[in-house]
Amino acid sequence: MTMRALDPRFIGFLIAGGINTLFGYAVFSGLVLVGVLPHAAVVVSTVSGVLFNFLTIGTVFRSRDPRRLPRFLLVYAAILGLNMALLDLGMRAALSPLLAQAVILPVFALTFLVMRRFVFAASPEQTS
Secondary structure, eight states: OOOOOOOHHHHHHHHHHHHHHHHHHHHHHHHHHTTOOHHHHHHHHHHHHHHHHHHHHHHHTTOOOGGGHHHHHHHHHHHHHHHHHHHHHHHHTTOOHHHHHHHHGGGGGGHHHHIIIIISSSOHHHHO
8 A cells, every 4th residue: 555645736835835824924923013903913914915825826726817816815715714713712712912823823724625626626717
């Protein structure tokens, strides 16, 4: 029995996701450290990274087709909602906003599955 190799897109997604996560967390941290409320900082950091993320993740899935952007934005809206809820839970559990956000970041690795199946699954030509 041989182990199936990892999907190369998953490895690329992890690399692109790591860069995107560092960018988003840096924006979030910088805003919190200058006094912006944590929930506002999450919104700003998410919005500021979405188009950049579309380009990097689109590269991983070999498609930067702008017709995919609405689904991509929908996924990020769901991620933003989940992020806000988990951040709130972490802060209610007496974690600082920076620690709470750092603790919940690994949950968003699941985004790969959503991106692969919902955003980049088939070309728009195949779905129309």
